[in-house]
Amino acid sequence: MKSNIKNNIKNVGLGTILSIFGLLLFLGSCQKEPLPVFSNDDVSVDSLVKFKMYSNHYMLLADGKAQLDLKPYVWKQLKNDTILMKEDRIKDDWIEYHEINEGINVNRYFSTPDASLIGKELRIYATIKGTNLVSDTTTVTIEAPLPDDAYDVVTYPVIFHIVQTPQEAEERYQVTEKTVNDLINRMNRVFSGNAVNTPMGVDTKVRFAAAKYDPNGELLKEIGINRYKDTLTISPLRRDVATGEYTEPRSNQRYDSFLDVEGINLHWPQDKYLNIWLISYGGSRPFSIYSSLCFPTRVNPGVTDWPQVRPKRGSGGSGGVPTVPTSSDWWKLKTLTINDHNNPTFTGMKIELQSLPKFVDDNKYTLAGVQDFMTYVGVYFGLEHTFASTSWWSPYYVPGGDNDYCDDTFNYTFGENKEVKRINVNGGSYEFVSENIMDSREGRHRSISKAQAQRIRWFIENCPRRTAYKSDFALTGIE
Structure with missing residues (x-):
């Protein structure tokens, strides 16, 4: 009786092993299609369909340290979908920033020590080069910083x-x-x-x-x-x-x-x-x-x-x-x-x-x-x-x-x-x-x-x- 049980166990074990081996051979013979890999190089400005820019404040201190962030949002067309791109996939050289009122140069992270701008309004917008995509215009007022001697430590x-x-x-x-x-x-x-x-x-x-x-x-x-x-x-x-x-x-x-x-x-x-x-x-x-x-x-x-x-x-x-x-x-x-x-x-x-x-x-x-x-x-x-x-x-x-x-x-x-x-x-x-x-x-x-x-x-x-x-x-x- 014990001999029969041992033989049955051996037979079941051998059958299971052969089945698994056959399954692995079958799976190995299937051709796997590689997953698509996207990089910034894969995105052309021609595929960009929507663009916005948000400022992180409507005021900026003219102390040369305070920093304004003019953050871009870009959407691209992917087949039938419009997809918001992740920030780290947006190329810096795609975007150009413009200031209307004072004609000064601005970029995404903007600071200024220019005291002559205090009290003035900067009107800023951005464009994507090579396209007709233009953001809304945002207005930022330049404020006077605290004087160095305003307070004692x-x-x-x-x-x-x-x-x-x-x-x-x-x-x-x-x-x-x-x-x-x-x-x-x-x-x-x-x-x-x-x-x-x-x-x-x-x-x-x-x-x-x-x-x-x-x-x-x-x-x-x-x-x-x-x-x-x-x-x-x-x-x-x-x-x-x-x-x-x-x-x-x-x-x-x-x-x-x-x-x-x-x-x-x-x-x-x-x-x-x-x-x-x-x-x-x-x-x-x-x-x-x-x-x-x-x-x-x-x-x-x-x-x-x-x-x-x-x-x-x-x-x-x-x-x-x-x-x-x-x-x-x-x-x-x-x-x-x-x-x-x-x-x-x-x-x-x-x-x-x-x-x-x-x-x-x-x-x-x-x-x-x-x-x-x-x-x-x-x-x-x-x-x-x-x-x-x-x-x-x-x-x-x-x-x-x-x-x-x-x-x-x-x-x-x-x-x-x-x-x-x-x-x-x-x-x-x-x-x-x-x-x-x-x-x-x-x-x-x-x-x-x-x-x-x-x-x-x-x-x-x-x-x-x-x-x-x-x-x-x-x-x-x-x-």
């Missing part, structure tokens, strides 16, 4: 408070001095205007440095880092400023209350440090943590030239955006009084610790649903989002007018949530990559415009909770 000492359990630090994400340095380097690249050349990007003259000394004047073991070993035994109670009593807060106030209870351990003097709290949201934590925006809410006594700020959620109605702050909007600017409590909500940034790996590279593309670190920094210095929502209940609702009160940024609706945005401004069509730090979540967030820089400088000069740049104690340990 100021430096903010930064302390990162790391709140996580020892187990999380060992098993999950560990924040190191390199992490802190990478974040601060990114902040400096963006605020100095060196992360990317955009048409209206500037140097804010704001810089950042990792704190070296704690509030007692002791040298930090890790530069820029204050570690809090969270044992999950802290009761996040809320302190009543008037009575000093502690009560259970609402869920969205628990982290602020936790910082309030811990006092100097986690909330270092705001006149000497820019506090950034990095807290882990994992594990069986007694309260939930979400990154939150920290808009400046106090100004020095006597300030009258209020900047425009967005209305509170749903408060705009049909009457439009108010031009000055109102008492009904609790987060709007108010004059600082002696009774003001230094609530961490208004004095520093709270960031989800696990998000940090996404934030250290200004070339990294941020996906929808993740607010970029630089956006939190922008809000800290008084910038508004460039986008708005058409839904009255949205925190990004603006019932008409300028979204961010900066005339050199694009205003668009929140639904245009992608890296490349195409919108109409002043009768022209403009396509731009989300590179401004206050653009919607998708983008690279690495540029600050001239008007935004001016707004930032107003806030740091007029807001008492943004004065850490006036002290170098955190960097030297000396009062």
Whole structure:
């Protein structure tokens, strides 16, 4: 019986092998047609049927550094289809750029240091050589750059408070001095205007440095880092400023209350440090943590030239955006009084610790649903989002007018949530990559415009909770 089973197995195995061998012989005898390979040499301008050009802004600074991108879009005919060509397949020598008003030479990436052009409009269009394809004409206004001496360089000492359990630090994400340095380097690249050349990007003259000394004047073991070993035994109670009593807060106030209870351990003097709290949201934590925006809410006594700020959620109605702050909007600017409590909500940034790996590279593309670190920094210095929502209940609702009160940024609706945005401004069509730090979540967030820089400088000069740049104690340990 065993012998028969062995013979059957052998027979089946041999038959299978012969079948496979025969199939391979058959397949090998079939002639395969080579797949078509296309290159730029295969495309003739005669096959091009449609052409457009989009500028990435309607303004350009005359500083010789700011850069305008006149991006071409070319369609070719392939059998019965009209196909948009990939950018890397469009030959540079196909396209010729023309300027009508001033008769100057332009190319795809255009910069100018010519101060005589300030205030003038350039009307630019492009053609494809050897064809009758012509793009629409776009109008670009040449703007004056910020004077070199407009602002002094100021430096903010930064302390990162790391709140996580020892187990999380060992098993999950560990924040190191390199992490802190990478974040601060990114902040400096963006605020100095060196992360990317955009048409209206500037140097804010704001810089950042990792704190070296704690509030007692002791040298930090890790530069820029204050570690809090969270044992999950802290009761996040809320302190009543008037009575000093502690009560259970609402869920969205628990982290602020936790910082309030811990006092100097986690909330270092705001006149000497820019506090950034990095807290882990994992594990069986007694309260939930979400990154939150920290808009400046106090100004020095006597300030009258209020900047425009967005209305509170749903408060705009049909009457439009108010031009000055109102008492009904609790987060709007108010004059600082002696009774003001230094609530961490208004004095520093709270960031989800696990998000940090996404934030250290200004070339990294941020996906929808993740607010970029630089956006939190922008809000800290008084910038508004460039986008708005058409839904009255949205925190990004603006019932008409300028979204961010900066005339050199694009205003668009929140639904245009992608890296490349195409919108109409002043009768022209403009396509731009989300590179401004206050653009919607998708983008690279690495540029600050001239008007935004001016707004930032107003806030740091007029807001008492943004004065850490006036002290170098955190960097030297000396009062």
